[in-house]
Amino acid sequence: MSSLVTYQVEDGLALIGLARPPVNALGQPLREAILQACERADADAAVRAIVLYGANGLFCAGADISEFGSPASFAAPDLPDVLLRLTRLDKPLVAAIGRLALGGGLELALACGYRVGEPQTHVGLPEINLGLLPGAGGTQRLPRLVGVAPALEMMLSGAQVPAARALELGILDRLADSAGQLLDCACQFARELIASGAPARPAERFPDPASGLEADFLERYRAEQEPRWKSRLAPRLVFSAVEAACLLPLEQGLAREVALFKQAEDSLQSQAQRHVFFAEREAGKIPGIDASTPLRPIRKVAVIGAGTMGGGIAMNFINVGIPVTLLERQGDALDRGLAQIRQNYSISVKRGKLSEERLEQRMALLTGTLDYADLADADLVIEAVFEQLQIKQEVFRQLDQVCKPGAILATNTSSLDVDQIAAVTTRAQDVIGLHFFSPANVMRLLEVVNARETAADVLATTLRMGRTIGKVPVVSGVCFGFIGNRMLEPYAREAHRLVLEGATPEQVDAVLTGLDLNMGVFSMLDLAGVDVNFLVRDANRAAIAHDPSYCRIGDELYSLGRYGQKTGRGFYLYEGRNRQNDYEVVALAERLAGELHVARRPIADQEIHDRCLFMLINEGIQLLDEGIALRAGDIDLVWINGYGFPAHLGGPMHYAEQLGLDKVLAGIEHYRQSLGEYGRMWFTPAPLLERLVAAGKTRIERF
Numbered sequence: 001m002s003s004l005v006t007y008q009v010e011d012g013l014a015l016i017g018l019a020r021p022p023v024n025a026l027g028q029p030l031r032e033a034i035l036q037a038c039e040r041a042d043a044d045a046a047v048r049a050i051v052l053y054g055a056n057g058l059f060c061a062g063a064d065i066s067e068f069g070s071p072a073s074f075a076a077p078d079l080p081d082v083l084l085r086l087t088r089l090d091k092p093l094v095a096a097i098g099r100l101a102l103g104g105g106l107e108l109a110l111a112c113g114y115r116v117g118e119p120q121t122h123v124g125l126p127e128i129n130l131g132l133l134p135g136a137g138g139t140q141r142l143p144r145l146v147g148v149a150p151a152l153e154m155m156l157s158g159a160q161v162p163a164a165r166a167l168e169l170g171i172l173d174r175l176a177d178s179a180g181q182l183l184d185c186a187c188q189f190a191r192e193l194i195a196s197g198a199p200a201r202p203a204e205r206f207p208d209p210a211s212g213l214e215a216d217f218l219e220r221y222r223a224e225q226e227p228r229w230k231s232r233l234a235p236r237l238v239f240s241a242v243e244a245a246c247l248l249p250l251e252q253g254l255a256r257e258v259a260l261f262k263q264a265e266d267s268l269q270s271q272a273q274r275h276v277f278f279a280e281r282e283a284g285k286i287p288g289i290d291a292s293t294p295l296r297p298i299r300k301v302a303v304i305g306a307g308t309m310g311g312g313i314a315m316n317f318i319n320v321g322i323p324v325t326l327l328e329r330q331g332d333a334l335d336r337g338l339a340q341i342r343q344n345y346s347i348s349v350k351r352g353k354l355s356e357e358r359l360e361q362r363m364a365l366l367t368g369t370l371d372y373a374d375l376a377d378a379d380l381v382i383e384a385v386f387e388q389l390q391i392k393q394e395v396f397r398q399l400d401q402v403c404k405p406g407a408i409l410a411t412n413t414s415s416l417d418v419d420q421i422a423a424v425t426t427r428a429q430d431v432i433g434l435h436f437f438s439p440a441n442v443m444r445l446l447e448v449v450n451a452r453e454t455a456a457d458v459l460a461t462t463l464r465m466g467r468t469i470g471k472v473p474v475v476s477g478v479c480f481g482f483i484g485n486r487m488l489e490p491y492a493r494e495a496h497r498l499v500l501e502g503a504t505p506e507q508v509d510a511v512l513t514g515l516d517l518n519m520g521v522f523s524m525l526d527l528a529g530v531d532v533n534f535l536v537r538d539a540n541r542a543a544i545a546h547d548p549s550y551c552r553i554g555d556e557l558y559s560l561g562r563y564g565q566k567t568g569r570g571f572y573l574y575e576g577r578n579r580q581n582d583y584e585v586v587a588l589a590e591r592l593a594g595e596l597h598v599a600r601r602p603i604a605d606q607e608i609h610d611r612c613l614f615m616l617i618n619e620g621i622q623l624l625d626e627g628i629a630l631r632a633g634d635i636d637l638v639w640i641n642g643y644g645f646p647a648h649l650g651g652p653m654h655y656a657e658q659l660g661l662d663k664v665l666a667g668i669e670h671y672r673q674s675l676g677e678y679g680r681m682w683f684t685p686a687p688l689l690e691r692l693v694a695a696g697k698t699r700i701e702r703f
């Protein structure tokens with residue numbers, strides 16, 4: 001018997017434990033072992049029912065993602081086949097689902113006639129997050145078990161469903177009182193099934209999933225959902241598979257599902273999303289940090305600045321039960337900040353996402369203060385004051401006076417030099433950058449800026465803390481703008497310049513949203529604040545002074561007080577949330593082009609794509625070469641989680657690999673030639689890009 005499963009016969013029951021740490025991923029060897037064990041039990045006259053469980057507590061996280069895209073993914077016995085064979089056994093199978101049954105793991109449980117969970121159990125079909133659809137019966141069996149609407153909701157959201165809801169839906173038949181009692185409860189259930197002569201498989205609750213559905217249900221559902229899918233393939237394939245479940249007998253539906261799954265598996269989108277899955281896990285692996293690196297306890301947090309950013313940061317911690325002291329300089333600003341946090345939670349209460357009781361519990365964890373002395377017992381202090389070096393340095397001088405030894409002192413700067421901030425303290429080893437993205441309680445990205453003297457345990461602690469509050473922490477070295485905002489500079493520069501040369505803000509934004517970015521450059525600047533962007537640029541003026549056209553339109557809008565959405569005018573005009581084009585911006589572009597002697601011409605969408613994206617990619621590659629980013633995948637995570645880059649393109653670095661590094665280099669060289677002095681000024685290929693292409697490499701890596 002394979003070491004990947006445990007096998008035991010007890011009192012008429014075969015207990016088969018999945019034992020492939022860490023998550024019992026259903027790679028080929030485990031699939032084979034499960035099948036052999038189940039067939040052995042089926043052939044053993046002493047066995048009357050089979051209980052499948054996770055020998056290490058967790059049931060199963062699904063197919064082995066690392067097999068996708070290789071022959072191993074469908075190597076015999078493939079998962080759909082294994083599960084079909086399990087459904088044909090003559091003895092009842094009970095799945096004892098500890099903690100998780102995800103993807104193929106839930107499909108394995110669905111192939112068992114009966115399922116038992118425990119209070120912490122979560123089930124789900126998260127394949128959509130990998131650009132896939134359930135491919136081992138999930139799209140056919142789940143709608144038959146729970147009905148079409150809840151099945152579609154689970155597959156399209158990829159969300160995990162907690163035990164109580166799974167019981168209500170009929171995915172679970174029974175709940176054990178605790179995780180420790182799960183196996184006993186499943187065995188007891190199996191004995192009851194034997195005693196009552198229950199069939200190997202109970203009759204399905206919805207043998208025809210379409211029964212009871214309104215005639216136009218699927219059509220309406222699709223029309224409602226489709227705008228959210230943008231150009232993603234996977235939701236469309238999920239939908240086709242569920243249509244098949246409604247129209248075809250089970251066996252034909254299963255065959256259709258496999259065909260659709262293979263189409264998804266081969267798609268560039270799924271390759272990109274699988275890359276993102278592994279990049280998220282890689283991002284936590286930092287040279288010099290491992291499991292033996294000590295962590296500092298974080299029991300109390302302080303946040304300095306009760307503005308939108310500080311308030312959002314504070315919410316992250318109270319959401320997970322960590323008390324926060326919020327410091328402001330003036331009483332009225334503090335009151336406003338505290339009221340805003342309460343208001344944010346009230347919106348969640350109104351939407352039914354939070355109970356009144358929880359709201360009060362969270363607010364009770366929050367204390368306002370005007371006095372630095374109240375920060376003396378904080379384990380982690382995060383400064384979120386005005387983005388100016390002298391102001392931040394002053395805050396850190398005060399922190400150095402009042403904070404206890406060993407407290408971690410973090411700055412939320414978005415572009416300033418963390419080394420210069422650390423230098424004003426007597427404890428630079430305790431200083432780090434924690435760059436949250438606005439709105440800080442929503443956006444998943446946390447750039448963790450590892451300054452020159454930051455201690456390893458400070459870095460390790462903040463990375464762990466970041467994950468505790470539900471962020472994707474990515475480590476960056478110190479440079480102007482770190483990974484994200486430094487890459488934003490050349491990308492936004494090209495967008496501005498293209499408007500001078502003849503494009504409109506709307507055309508530029510449409511090209512970018514056409515690629516499925518959440519927002520174009522100009523809508524993003526209007527949202528973030530044209531003023532904020534100006535101030536960041538201004539701090540770096542010396543580096544751009546040689547180009548008088550550099551973001552000139554942005555500078556002019558700033559001087560006109562057109563700060564974006566908050567003033568109702570920026571690159572666009574706003575009425576509430578409605579955005580309109582503004583011909584004054586076009587007129588401004590025409591005037592500036594005349595003054596700067598920039599020839600105006602019609603601009604093709606392809607040129608907008610290439611100039612904005614290639615400059616973004618080029619800067620990312622340069623950051624990797626400089627060691628500011630540790631891996632290309634880290635850069636992708638920054639842009640996906642902080643700047644709305646679509647995960648199904650895999651982030652800018654992965655997108656460049658899909659386009660072809662040679663094409664990106666050729667594009668940069670083309671614009672270096674064709675854009676005259678401007679091209680020679682900015683279109684310089686990153687040396688690493690040139691080296692990679694010269695060596696015939698297709699992946700972006702340090703080299």
Ligand code: 3H9
Binds near residue numbers: 023
């Ligand atoms: C599928 O099932 C398709 C089928 O419908 C059809 C097939 C024909 N495979 O996240 P963690 C690794 S698609 C391979 O850090 P956590 C992970 O890389 C699949 N490896 O822990 C990491 O390795 P390392 C549908 C996997 O506790 C280690 O396990 N299922 C898989 O924060 C620990 O992971 C999913 O999409 C896997 N399936 O979270 C579930 N899962 O240590 C994907 C994990 O070397 N998995 N690994 O870096 C998850 O969502 C989370 O990993 C989980 C644990 C919630 C399970």
